Amino acid sequence: MNQADLSKLVSALRIAVKPKPRLLSCPEGPAGRLKKLRATVTALVKYERIELNYPRADEAQGYAERLISDAIRNGDCHKHTMEMADYWLNEKQLVHKLFKVLVPRYQNYNSSFTRLVLGPKTYPGYYAGTAILELKGNPFPALQPENHNYHYWLHNVLLEEAKKEFRSAQEERNAGTTESVTTES
Amino acid sequence: MAIVEHLASLLRKPIETSDEAGERSVSTQKTEDESGNTVIVAPPEFRFMYPEFLPDPAPETRNRLREKLERMDMLQRRSVIEIPEFYTGSIMAVTVADANSPNKFARFVGICIQRGGSGLRAWFILRNVVDKQGVEILYEMYCPLIQKIEVLRLERRLDESLLYLRDALPEYSTFPLNMEQERRLNNSVVPINPIKVKLRPRPWLERWERQNLQGVEDLNLPQRFYDKAEKVAKPWEKYDLMLHYRKTIPAEEQEKIFAEVHSQLQQQELKRKLRRRRGFDNEQ
Numbered sequence: 001m002n003q004a005d006l007s008k009l010v011s012a013l014r015i016a017v018k019p020k021p022r023l024l025s026c027p028e029g030p031a032g033r034l035k036k037l038r039a040t041v042t043a044l045v046k047y048e049r050i051e052l053n054y055p056r057a058d059e060a061q062g063y064a065e066r067l068i069s070d071a072i073r074n075g076d077c078h079k080h081t082m083e084m085a086d087y088w089l090n091e092k093q094l095v096h097k098l099f100k101v102l103v104p105r106y107q108n109y110n111s112s113f114t115r116l117v118l119g120p121k122t123y124p125g126y127y128a129g130t131a132i133l134e135l136k137g138n139p140f141p142a143l144q145p146e147n148h149n150y151h152y153w154l155h156n157v158l159l160e161e162a163k164k165e166f167r168s169a170q171e172e173r174n175a176g177t178t179e180s181v182t183t184e185s
Numbered sequence: 186m187a188i189v190e191h192l193a194s195l196l197r198k199p200i201e202t203s204d205e206a207g208e209r210s211v212s213t214q215k216t217e218d219e220s221g222n223t224v225i226v227a228p229p230e231f232r233f234m235y236p237e238f239l240p241d242p243a244p245e246t247r248n249r250l251r252e253k254l255e256r257m258d259m260l261q262r263r264s265v266i267e268i269p270e271f272y273t274g275s276i277m278a279v280t281v282a283d284a285n286s287p288n289k290f291a292r293f294v295g296i297c298i299q300r301g302g303s304g305l306r307a308w309f310i311l312r313n314v315v316d317k318q319g320v321e322i323l324y325e326m327y328c329p330l331i332q333k334i335e336v337l338r339l340e341r342r343l344d345e346s347l348l349y350l351r352d353a354l355p356e357y358s359t360f361p362l363n364m365e366q367e368r369r370l371n372n373s374v375v376p377i378n379p380i381k382v383k384l385r386p387r388p389w390l391e392r393w394e395r396q397n398l399q400g401v402e403d404l405n406l407p408q409r410f411y412d413k414a415e416k417v418a419k420p421w422e423k424y425d426l427m428l429h430y431r432k433t434i435p436a437e438e439q440e441k442i443f444a445e446v447h448s449q450l451q452q453q454e455l456k457r458k459l460r461r462r463r464g465f466d467n468e469q
Contacts, residue, residue, distance in 0.1 A: 003236050003237070003300070003301050003302065003303055003307075004236070004239040004240070004242050004303070004433050004434045005433045006232050006233060006239075008429060009436040009439075010429065010433050010436060011435060011436055012437045012438060013430065013435075017427070017430065017431070019243070019244045019431070021431075030419065030421065031419075031421050034421045034424060034425060059427075062426075062430070063427060066427060066430055067426065073436075084424060087424045088424070088426075
């Protein structure tokens with residue numbers, strides 16, 4: 001049983017966070033893991049949509065969300081946040097982009113800031129498959145078509161009920177005619 | 186079945202907002218959320234004063250219902266006995282019911298070197314040197330055997346864990362058993378004692394040079410110790426954002442928890458203050 005760490009206040013992330021981090025094995029060990037993820041997070045902030053293998057995309061999504069949520073919560077005058085931005089973004093102009101472009105864009109978001117979409121899994125190839133990691137609100141065309149028909153929308157609910165009523169009425173009518181047929185014979 | 190339904194309904198009950206909050210007479214602590222409803226928010230220092238109300242962050246063991254029930258039980262216990270605010274480095278006296286001692290009570294005075302646990306299993310360790318023998322006792326804060334917890338000197342130190350006192354000179358851990366409660370000069374701020382403790386010569390129980398301790402005097406070790414510490418150090422952990430996230434409870438959840446608990450804690454404090462004032466007046 002451990003007590004929660006109180007030194008920093010963090011915003012809740014709106015993505016599913018796995019209980020254990022992936023090791024992302026590499027020759028440099030744990031230091032190399034963060035180096036790899038830094039490159040991924042930098043590329044995500046720079047290009048706003050990147051295609052890469054799924055495990056690294058999943059890890060980098062968490063770090064990108066944490067960076068952006070810290071920037072929104074604390075702003076650019078906060079020493080710790082600036083240190084983190086400086087570490088995680090290899091190109092320094094992206095630090096400006098984070099605070100001047102991304103923070104205003106995501107200020108009032110109630111959802112996550114990134115989207116992880118599974119990509120093609122070609123055989124033979126990497127078992128876990130590819131993924132596309134993108135920042136929401138990017139200028140590119142959408143990856144997935146918008147769904148314009150949800151079952152919980154009111155008109156769909158009413159149509160479903162109407163269909164059920166019609167079917168049950170139909171059954172009653174059929175039952176009525178078959179009964180009359182059997183009685184006659 | 187009725188019990189299970191009642192317990193399940195506790196989970197479904199929303200946090201008090203708008204009208205229900207407005208009717209309670211809670212001092213300040215009301216902010217507006219996006220929809221314009223007033224929401225009760227506890228002051229930010231609550232997470233330092235009552236850290237055991239926050240659950241263990243490990244997601245494998247989290248159970249919202251159990252946490253809610255534990256918080257109810259913790260408040261119930263706090264209404265019976267006063268568990269004061271304390272930090273590592275505060276000097277405290279704990280009286281425990283003991284069937285085997287002549288007075289039926291056992292009182293121990295010591296400095297709090299570590300505190301941990303969450304919920305009803307919250308604990309703290311008191312250390313003192315009695316007859317040249319170092320003694321440490323771990324007390325569970327919500328144990329029903331505890332009769333009284335007094336904070337004789339409320340202060341903080343430069344480190345969150347004072348386990349290095351075990352390897353320090355005994356004078357840093359010695360406190361008189363008949364020590365009296367000291368009056369606080371400033372009620373709003375908890376003073377930080379900047380003392381730098383002197384350690385005994387090696388061997389030590391832990392490799393203190395690897396732990397970045399602020400409250401210890403210069404260790405004066407041969408350079409090879411510091412070289413090895415550097416080799417073994419993990420400087421990237423400082424930047425590991427997800428590691429920190431997995432070790433903490435997010436701010437929104439903390440606010441929710443303390444909003445539930447804070448009005449009752451405040452009421453208990455007020456009642457105790459009144460009782461103290463009445464007791465003082467009676468004496469006069």
